[in-house]
Amino acid sequence: MCWSATADLVAGAAIAAVGAASVSLAARRPHDLPLAALPLLLGIHQIIEAAVWHNDGGTGPATLAWSVIALPLLALWVPVAVLCAASPSARRRLLVPLAAGVATATALTHALATRTVTAEIRGHTVGYSLGLPQAELVVIGYLMATIGSLLLSGDRGLVLFGVLVAIGAAVSFVLWRQEYISTWCAFAALFSVLLALWVGRRRPPVPGPSGRPGP
Template sequence: MCWSATADLVAGTAVAAIGVACVARTRRVRDLPLAALPVVLGAHQIIESAVWRADGGGGPATVAWAVIALPLLPLWVPLGVLSAAPAHARRRLAAPVAVGAATCAVLAYSLATRPVTAQVRGHTLGYALDLPHPRLLVAGYLLATVGALLLSGDRRLAWLGVLVAGGAAVCAALWRLEFISTWCAFAAVCSVVLLGWSGRPDASAPRKPAR
């Protein structure tokens, strides 16, 4: 999240544009789910600009924001990493994928059966949803997303996992203090990392013989 509707809209548009570039640079079909992640993050921030304009509440924009943030990402990220991972790393990614699917199921059920609301808190938006075993769900969320990146078998994705873990901690601390959120800048940095990753050579493609 950013600190205003305008900031969310501008940052979200920029992140989504980076995502389009990631998809355009991708050389392997199986890299597309992960390359498209910045498009999802950008759309997420654009949706939040609508939450700001509605002054929070529990309307369609709040629900759409929560669907992306809660059940979608803990499943999208590990599946995207699994799709892009080299063969030797796929077996160890089974755990993050399984945990992500379970976390996604619980969060999706909670969203379907309980109301979610947003409230303006200083320079941030606070979202409220009554979740069962919230600490366990947070642990599952982090294992699915950060864990998958760290176990990906790809150096750039592993560094992205470290960045996500550190950035999430900083963003959470600043949100609790109700300072200006760093999420918009953090999403942009992650998207730039994925832009560099998406343009890497396809190691599985046949090489032309040297003349």
């Protein structure tokens, strides 16, 4: 993904389909629905980036929509979703990444409301620029909210997902420093397929004819 409009469109559609299946699997566990919907959101996100490619970057509605999802929405969505799905014993420590997510999402929302985000096609990636002051602090808060909440969840599947996303973030930073945010979101979307498997394993058993769980 992030290599062309076609790659974003095809991969986004596939991941969105996985996300729709994930939401269906979580229907009987409402607390898991926000996490189950994450692949669907990220799949749609990549489809939006296909429109950014088609428009040759710029500052249009597709660029803004992509940035709203990538920046404030994910910074808040992920820690809230992890908190909803977490066991009671993990919820207190998850308040830290949640607080980071609220602060980061607030700062990013203000930035998007007062500044113009631009997208630039750079070879096989897309670079986004918002001109954030104190960008390093915002990045730290963003990673604490997203990856931090997964690593602190206490759930093996979510911790694995967090580790993989962290590796993807590191690779993105090393290989595509100027296009970091685009490639990081692409890695996150790919790895989010793991969430569908996680949701499937957490489904409650279907009661049998006697009212007891079936095989």
